Amino acid sequence: MPDYNKPIPTYDTTTNKPYWDGAKEGKFMLPRCTSCNRSHFYPRIVCPNCGSRDIVWEQATGEGYLHTFAVQHRSFGGWGEETPFVTAYIDLKEGDRVFTVLRGVDPEKPEEIMKKIGSLCRVEFDEASDEISVPYWRVVE
């Protein structure tokens, strides 16, 4: 078992199975509706944009842009040992948004991170358990 002391999401064998199976292989998977051709997140069995159930899973670019962030000075468990750390929302290239702990920035300099809003970010994965690898996003420009 990997040495991972942060909360590990429950391996969901229903709606989110392709997401976690993809993450295990280092792929960032997104659901896309073949009726309206739009991707969405969080994953659903009904498209939140048009109401269709014609959903397919595809490997996404794994790239997006920093939308906003915060620096967490108080947390619990494994994350409690990491403070301060930066959390962020990323606008995916395919559309819609994810939440993450952001890498590639200095939590002691939030004013500098502010200048990075809109910057390109890329996903990477940490092996957390035999079933789950957790996606993290990193500012790359």
Next chain:
Amino acid sequence: MPNNPSRAAAIVAAAEADQIGYLETPKTDMMLGVEAIHNVCKMAGITTKDIEGFANPGNANNYAEYFGVVPKWVDTTAVGGCSFQIHVAHMLAAINAGMFDIGVVVNGQAGYSRRNLPRGSGGGGGGDTTGPDSQFMAPYGIAGAPSQYSHAMTRHMHDYGTTKEDFAQIAVSTRKWAGLNPRAVMHSKETNPNGGPIEVSDVLNSRLISWPLNLLDVCLVTDHGGAVLVASEAAARSFRSKPVWVAGAGEAIGHATMLEMKDFTATSAIASGNRAYKMAGMGPEDMEMAMIYDSFTVTVGITVEMLGLAGRGEFPSLFENGAAAPGGSFPINTNGGGLSFNHSGMYGMQLLVESYRQLSGTAEDGVNGLPGKQTDAEVCLVNGTGGSLSATGTLVLTAD
């Protein structure tokens, strides 16, 4: 508006639990709520057996049973801290439809006592481990509401050039009101070692919780019980206490999880506010004071913009020159707010109690006879925000 329910009902009394704040002897949620209901009935000159409708987030049935009442109507809408504004909206519609004449909206919440009570006697509940929060938020170290609301504040600063100082002004203004309210936790050094007046520098130098939020940008965690009675127009003048009319009411849900918040500088208060204004036949220019949910300074900043009290990005205009503070032209959060008066987790009840007190003119606290009249306002805008800037309920209340 067909069959407009505007002023079909009034809030006819508002009261709190016997004690609120940091209780030395722990009380449960239910005890605090039961005390508040008993006190509000005493204020109105009725008995608890006269109540026909019960509203509470999740527990309306339990409150009715506690008082041995078989209610004609219940509402257990639970969408966070604004549930109580929405309960009043639902009561207004139900009363307008003739379903009942006298109802109570109640909350008891042992926000502080909970830590000294056995597990399960407070609140909360198990999560769905396959839900979006568990799967895509919890793995990343989020620690309650402040760790999420901070992201909205960052984006507001980015989009509009507002600063931490601008938001800190909200905390400073609100603390001034607390200084006039002897029931406020942060009223003075006598009520709390950290009480008494604060300045912008105090906010900025307080401990960082989730940048850009510092400790003094964040609400208290205290005990509270509160209840308001709502009655039909026909019944409203039959009580010992005065009616305050529900002129407008609106509700709106922007999202449930923050992942779905499209614009981090906007909430559904723009929709719930417009619904309330339309029902009342009034607009922001007609408001004379406001009670705005202040879980965090950022909640107030965004909400006043949504309600048309300030332009987008222009909330500082209400706070930097003291307009919202004691003696100012547009009082906001006259009880001292969730920031400095009391915040038990779901603060919407405190908003209702305070807006009733100001508009009813009596302004006594309904329990201990403490004075509390701060303004001569006759129209009050009340807005609750629940969840992660998710749900909102807006009321326009008018004096008799």
